[in-house]
Amino acid sequence: MxxxxxxxxxxxxxxxxxxxxxxxxxxxxxxxxxxxxxxxxxxxxxxxxxxxxIMRIKELRRIERQKDAVVIGASVRQAELLAWPALAEALPLVALALPWVGHMQTRSRGTVCGSLAHADPSAEMPLTLVALGGEVLLRSAKRRRRVAAKDFFAGMMLTARADDELIEGISLPIARDGRFAFREVARRHGDFAIVACAAMKTSSGVRLAVGGVADVPTARDWPRLDGTALDDALNAFAYELGARDDVHATARYRRDLVRMIGRDLIGEVLQ
Incomplete structure (x- = not known):
């Protein structure tokens, strides 16, 4: 058509x-x-x-390292962010997740903020934004506002952006002595994820974020858990996400992946 x-x-x-x-x-x-x-x-x-x-607007094509955060403008392509020399040091989780976004050809055209605006729950960049607790920078002709990642995604392909607002950029906190891990399962590399998980060590324990299961990427924070306590927490989280059967996978398979990948990543960041 x-x-x-x-x-x-x-x-x-x-x-x-x-x-x-x-x-x-x-x-x-x-x-x-x-x-x-x-x-x-x-x-x-x-x-x-x-x-x-908006791709000819020069002021939106910026990757700016500030004191505690990196600001990524609305017209920054995924390939440009992946090639940024400071990415692995400043935003290690993004460095792990970006190679899973589509293919080299699509990353050379697609923008970081465009993926967030589309708000596909299986996409890697929305998951990363939620996992890191980043913010979306919105601007209209009348005002500017910052929306936390957990409040920005309102449902499948739905966001808190108003019709007259532009996503001017995003702000992601710079990593401070943390450990990060990312993994996803898809039919083929470059496809949208059946399940994607991101984990990070926090000051009080660990955070696990999951995409591809619920209508929005979802994160949980736990203290350091071991053995059956971790298994129970992962099992409860897997069910809370409300997985559904579709043409790609069953709900049961998605829950199994959340439990299996979640345990592996948590072990990786806490070792």
Whole structure:
């Protein structure tokens, strides 16, 4: 299929993009990498009246290391972040997860923030944002606001972004002496995950985040657990995620993966 007719705006500045979103509201969609949006347009799952292209806005193409966080702009491509020299040191979990995002060809076009805006619960970047406790930086013509990762994802492919808002970037805390691990199971490397897990050592114990099971990526914090206590916590978490059968896997298989991968990753970060 081909997209329904729409107008196209190549915004030169953030202000120009925000003005268009303020005027068109829900009738506008933001185009960055387009790896998800173009498919939705072709299948007419999305039929905007206006497409606002932000990829020529230089101020949104930044990777900025601040005192305690790294800010990644809305037009930074996944491949650009993966090639950032300080990635493994500043954001080790992102460095582990990014190679699992699609393929080299799609990462060269897709943007980090575009993946978050699409909010597929099986995608790696939303999971990473939740695991790290990052923030989404939203901006409209009238205001700026920061939304915590746990509050940004509202459901499957639903977010807290208002129709007149642009995801200006994200803020991820810089790693401080922590240990991180990531693993996923998919039909093929580069496919969306059947189950993906991220684990990190925290000051009070461990955090495990899971994607591909619930409608949103979900994290749990536990004190240091061993033996049956860890098994019981993982089993309860696996059921709380509300897995469902689909064409890719059964709910039982997803719960088994959460328990198995979760135990392995927790052991890895706490060793």
């Amino acid at each position: 081909k997209p329904a007719a729409f107008d196209y705006l190549r915004a030169a500045t953030t202000s120009e993009a925000l003005e268009a979103l303020a005027q068109q509201g829900g009738d506008a969609r933001v185009l960055a990498g387009g790896q998800s949006l173009m498919a939705m347009l072709n299948m007419r799952l999305a039929k905007p009246k206006l497409l606002v292209d």
